Amino acid sequence: MLTAELLASATAIADNIVSLRRAIHAEPELGLHTPKTRDKVRAALAHLPLEWRSGPSTTGEVAVLQGTRPTGGAGRRVLLRGDMDALPMPEQTGLEFASTIEGRMHACGHDAHTAMLAGAAEVLCARRDELAGEVMFMFQPGEEGYHGARFMLEDGLLGGTPDYPLPDAAFALHVMSNAPFGMIGGRAGALLAAADQFDITVTGRGGHASMPHDTRDPVPAACAIVTALQAMVTRRFNAADAVVVTVTRMDAGTAHNVIADQASLRGTIRTLSPDHRAKVRELMREVANGIAAAHGVTAEVGITEGFPVTICDGRAVALGREVTRDILGEDAWKDLPAPIMGAEDFAYVLEKLPGAMFFLGVAPSGENWSQCCGLHSSRMMVDEGALPLGTAVLAGCATRFLEQGFT
Numbered sequence: 001m002l003t004a005e006l007l008a009s010a011t012a013i014a015d016n017i018v019s020l021r022r023a024i025h026a027e028p029e030l031g032l033h034t035p036k037t038r039d040k041v042r043a044a045l046a047h048l049p050l051e052w053r054s055g056p057s058t059t060g061e062v063a064v065l066q067g068t069r070p071t072g073g074a075g076r077r078v079l080l081r082g083d084m085d086a087l088p089m090p091e092q093t094g095l096e097f098a099s100t101i102e103g104r105m106h107a108c109g110h111d112a113h114t115a116m117l118a119g120a121a122e123v124l125c126a127r128r129d130e131l132a133g134e135v136m137f138m139f140q141p142g143e144e145g146y147h148g149a150r151f152m153l154e155d156g157l158l159g160g161t162p163d164y165p166l167p168d169a170a171f172a173l174h175v176m177s178n179a180p181f182g183m184i185g186g187r188a189g190a191l192l193a194a195a196d197q198f199d200i201t202v203t204g205r206g207g208h209a210s211m212p213h214d215t216r217d218p219v220p221a222a223c224a225i226v227t228a229l230q231a232m233v234t235r236r237f238n239a240a241d242a243v244v245v246t247v248t249r250m251d252a253g254t255a256h257n258v259i260a261d262q263a264s265l266r267g268t269i270r271t272l273s274p275d276h277r278a279k280v281r282e283l284m285r286e287v288a289n290g291i292a293a294a295h296g297v298t299a300e301v302g303i304t305e306g307f308p309v310t311i312c313d314g315r316a317v318a319l320g321r322e323v324t325r326d327i328l329g330e331d332a333w334k335d336l337p338a339p340i341m342g343a344e345d346f347a348y349v350l351e352k353l354p355g356a357m358f359f360l361g362v363a364p365s366g367e368n369w370s371q372c373c374g375l376h377s378s379r380m381m382v383d384e385g386a387l388p389l390g391t392a393v394l395a396g397c398a399t400r401f402l403e404q405g406f407t
């Protein structure tokens with residue numbers, strides 16, 4: 001079976017995958033413009049029969065591989081995605097290929113994602129005559145809060161015109177540094193949350209700290225809003241459809257003896273359904289305004305929209321499960337029992353077309369994975385032995401989808 005051979009093909013190019021990953025890891029780039037990373041990918045894949053699509057808003061590129069096996073009609077098209085950007089944080093791994101740029105680190109494993117995707121391109125190009133249809137490899141910058149996937153969609157790099165519609169399915173992998181080596185996990189429905197930010201400004205009237213009755217102190221009102229928001233989450237939302245509201249920052253005042261005019265709160269909102277996403281905004285305003293009124297001050301709630309909910313198509317998850325079991329064995333697949341309240345901008349792609357993201361466990365083989373540092377840690381590590389496994393699963397999902405579509 002084709003999928004069984006993919007692991008051998010991916011393992012045969014493991015050195016290429018690892019060296020691309022290390023080159024990207026050593027020179028992390030941030031945001032929507034990752035030209036050096038893009039150039040490394042282009043150089044690594046220059047010998048392959050790929051057509052490249054690039055577009056004005058980002059350094060993201062889509063490499064297109066046309067299979068040469070007769071399709072017997074309209075061939076299917078499938079997209080595989082890897083992200084390329086790093087985080088603005090120091091690295092403390094002590095690796096010989098650690099970041100050479102102060103204050104930047106590939107701590108979310110996007111270097112590994114890009115390298116696995118490039119590996120999948122290499123594996124599938126070598127099997128071009130077995131592919132009936134088209135594979136798009138999406139190399140995307142700007143995942144860490146920059147909406148890179150949305151820009152690439154808006155630039156038309158994934159298609160979306162009558163002549164060149166969007167692909168029929170999309171798959172992506174995200175490494176998980178504190179999950180068992182070689183495990184692939186996924187779930188149908190909500191996988192990751194929508195993430196919005198809020199800023200609440202409470203305005204009163206400042207004055208002397210010894211005579212609060214002559215002022216309208218915004219601080220007690222702000223504190224009451226923080227606790228009321230937690231009660232709002234537990235009392236106004238169905239606990240089976242999780243909502244998280246976390247106040248991460250409070251600011252007010254300048255001195256021990258001065259009551260401030262204003263206090264501000266900011267934080268994050270995580271939701272798993274569009275209904276709750278809208279309802280949180282409405283209720284936060286209701287709560288903040290009501291509490292402010294009770295304290296004789298006013299409140300203003302600002303919301304900055306982040307990524308939507310990442311929703312995986314059940315058929316795509318079933319396909320990934322089958323492919324994983326064929327390639328890595330029965331025990332490699334794990335059905336995730338619940339969504340994770342993190343967020344991911346692959347959600348924009350999955351809003352437009354059916355597909356799925358899976359997690360790949362990359363904790364060092366043989367170590368206690370639960371003790372390993374998680375994503376976004378300055379000590380986050382990837383066991384590179386897992387990279388060919390991820391490459392094979394990506395290539396397998398594309399191959400299986402072109403062969404069978406969703407069954």
Ligand SMILES: [Zn+2]
Pocket residue numbers: 108144375376
């Ligand atoms: Zn991240």
Ligand SMILES: [Zn+2]
Pocket residue numbers: 108109110143174
């Ligand atoms: Zn990430």
